[in-house]
Amino acid sequence: MAFAGFLVRRLLQAIPVVIGVTIVVFLLIHLVPGDPARTALGPHATPRAIERLHHEWGLDRPLPTQYWLFMKRLLTGDLGTSLRLKQPAGSLVVERMPVTLWLIGYATFLTCLLAVPAALLAASRQGALRDRLVRVLSVVALGIPGFWLGLMLIEYVAVDAQLLPSAGYGSGFIGHLESLFLPSLTIALGITPLVIRSLRAETLKVAESDFVTTARAKGLSERQIRLRHVLRNALAPSVAVLAVNVSFLVGGTLVIEQVFSLGGVGTLMLQGINSRDFPVVQAVTLILALVVVAINIMGDLVQALIDPRVEAR
Amino acid sequence: MAGSPSEKRGAGRLLAVRDLRVGVGPQEDGFDPVSDASLHADRGEVVGVVGESGSGKSLTLRAIAALLPPGVAVRSGDVDVGDIDVVHADRREVHRLRGGAVGMVFQEPMTALNPTMRIGPQIAEAARAHRKVSRVEAKARAIELLGQMQFTEPERRYRLYPHELSGGMRQRVVIAIALAGDPELLLCDEPTTALDATVTMRVLGLITGLAKELDIGILLVTHDLGVAARVCDRIVVMYAGRVVEEGPAVAILRRPRHAYTLALLQAVPTRESTIEALRAIPGSPPKVGEVPSGCPFVPRCTLAEPACEQPVSLVEIAAGRMSACRRHELLADLVEADDA
Numbered sequence: 001m002a003f004a005g006f007l008v009r010r011l012l013q014a015i016p017v018v019i020g021v022t023i024v025v026f027l028l029i030h031l032v033p034g035d036p037a038r039t040a041l042g043p044h045a046t047p048r049a050i051e052r053l054h055h056e057w058g059l060d061r062p063l064p065t066q067y068w069l070f071m072k073r074l075l076t077g078d079l080g081t082s083l084r085l086k087q088p089a090g091s092l093v094v095e096r097m098p099v100t101l102w103l104i105g106y107a108t109f110l111t112c113l114l115a116v117p118a119a120l121l122a123a124s125r126q127g128a129l130r131d132r133l134v135r136v137l138s139v140v141a142l143g144i145p146g147f148w149l150g151l152m153l154i155e156y157v158a159v160d161a162q163l164l165p166s167a168g169y170g171s172g173f174i175g176h177l178e179s180l181f182l183p184s185l186t187i188a189l190g191i192t193p194l195v196i197r198s199l200r201a202e203t204l205k206v207a208e209s210d211f212v213t214t215a216r217a218k219g220l221s222e223r224q225i226r227l228r229h230v231l232r233n234a235l236a237p238s239v240a241v242l243a244v245n246v247s248f249l250v251g252g253t254l255v256i257e258q259v260f261s262l263g264g265v266g267t268l269m270l271q272g273i274n275s276r277d278f279p280v281v282q283a284v285t286l287i288l289a290l291v292v293v294a295i296n297i298m299g300d301l302v303q304a305l306i307d308p309r310v311e312a313r
Numbered sequence: 314m315a316g317s318p319s320e321k322r323g324a325g326r327l328l329a330v331r332d333l334r335v336g337v338g339p340q341e342d343g344f345d346p347v348s349d350a351s352l353h354a355d356r357g358e359v360v361g362v363v364g365e366s367g368s369g370k371s372l373t374l375r376a377i378a379a380l381l382p383p384g385v386a387v388r389s390g391d392v393d394v395g396d397i398d399v400v401h402a403d404r405r406e407v408h409r410l411r412g413g414a415v416g417m418v419f420q421e422p423m424t425a426l427n428p429t430m431r432i433g434p435q436i437a438e439a440a441r442a443h444r445k446v447s448r449v450e451a452k453a454r455a456i457e458l459l460g461q462m463q464f465t466e467p468e469r470r471y472r473l474y475p476h477e478l479s480g481g482m483r484q485r486v487v488i489a490i491a492l493a494g495d496p497e498l499l500l501c502d503e504p505t506t507a508l509d510a511t512v513t514m515r516v517l518g519l520i521t522g523l524a525k526e527l528d529i530g531i532l533l534v535t536h537d538l539g540v541a542a543r544v545c546d547r548i549v550v551m552y553a554g555r556v557v558e559e560g561p562a563v564a565i566l567r568r569p570r571h572a573y574t575l576a577l578l579q580a581v582p583t584r585e586s587t588i589e590a591l592r593a594i595p596g597s598p599p600k601v602g603e604v605p606s607g608c609p610f611v612p613r614c615t616l617a618e619p620a621c622e623q624p625v626s627l628v629e630i631a632a633g634r635m636s637a638c639r640r641h642e643l644l645a646d647l648v649e650a651d652d653a
Contacts, residue, residue, distance in 0.1 A: 210424040217380055217419075218439040218490060219412030228438070232429045307429050308474045 080279030089283035099264035106184035119199035138193035150259035202234035243299025333390035344602035361545035369554035416491030422483035426475040433471030439493035481512035553609035560634040
């Protein structure tokens, strides 16, 4: 029950953040230098067309009224109409969301799969060869730019060795797993070092806690101590690090999507920016921002599941 | 020791520590916080180990449980717990020792429990570490222990997390963990220092009650002579890493035969003591590595004579009484005169 309460509290806390996001997204259109309608329609637009777009976007009204109308439309699910594709911007984004969400989820999964064993291995003996090896590899991985790594993986794993598809989304669950492996790995390798570093440091810190001495005094094996007592306590702070970095990764996916021609939200975003399709840019920004908020809430929930004291806060 | 209670069992000592030396750092240029500790404990007995901070009492305790921190090691001497030779124990014997032969109660109940695990399983896993029992049996054992530790509704308490308990309750959980493996010896490292006065008595009552009820030996490290006076059968006084006096609790507290013990007792406020009578011991204990070769207490001792500069060892001065003080006869006279 305490957990349900925590969830509700956390969702309520997210409301001001979401309102802030809508304000930023709303102002996006006004941040563009010059007249947004003129920018959108291009240099050859007739004054009449500009006038019409002004009216359609409500740019001829006072700012608060504009925000009010924007919010009213938003609450009915209307995010405006794409200028270029003449389709509702909201559904354009929603159509392309599955690829992006898959990519985020898959990359997070791979990150955990890589980071947890590596961090535990490094922390099992501080200063030993395995520890130094993990740390060196982390620094190297951190230094590799994602787009370059993506290209290398396509070149050697997909094209030369023919092991995995080089582009596309695949079909069906297995198809997705296969096609999205390389892009997800590319993204995962970017944040794995950060999670390893946090988890390694936490593990070493927790290993010196009094309760670990208690566990040792019980006569538990070092393996039992590490899995039951150390890992769980070291995990909670690392989940926070992971959540923050997955949020960053949402931006990173946009680039990786291009490299692997996945046609997700990132592609839509870039097209929108290039063709000054403001409603599309706004819709993508808003929905991705909501995804980031959701990821952070999930991070908090996972932390609360691991450490019961988080709930009490 | 003639006439000690263990003789009736005929078996060997429950705990025997002989000439223990515990060192920090490398053998050649390290230092030895415990330089000469000998003590023993028998079944059904509560032995207090008293001394100031830094006297080496906690390290002695940790050496007995093979729980010395990294970088700290036994340099020489022997520790026997039942049939286990702790100093030379292999991995299997260390496992048998920790939690099995020896249970340990720590000073800080706030940090001694895993914050992310319910208290019940923390007790149950200690029971399972030493006996081949099923999860269900281990749980039943944990609930039984919670009951013994005077928790009401132990089934419900089983599911609580440490942060939902008070300090005194947590310490009772720590004791339950220490007892889960049915040890013969319970080591308590200042178990009540972090607790307030009313809770202290309750926890102490539990611990001493256990010694008699379960017929196990208890080694209670404390710097609080009041605590020692209340619950201990025998007291071992440590100073600068050595045992300087040992004997029955009442005798030690009434008729100390070591100048340091006397000084300690004079520093304890009692109902009759006036400010003038209350005397702090001048100076501070010698720093580790700077302990004089003779009696370590000489620089602070009001009774010291030149001979005290010579090395001195713990000798039996009366039946069941050991002292490492050259002036123990003078002390006997002084205390006698005081009583009269």
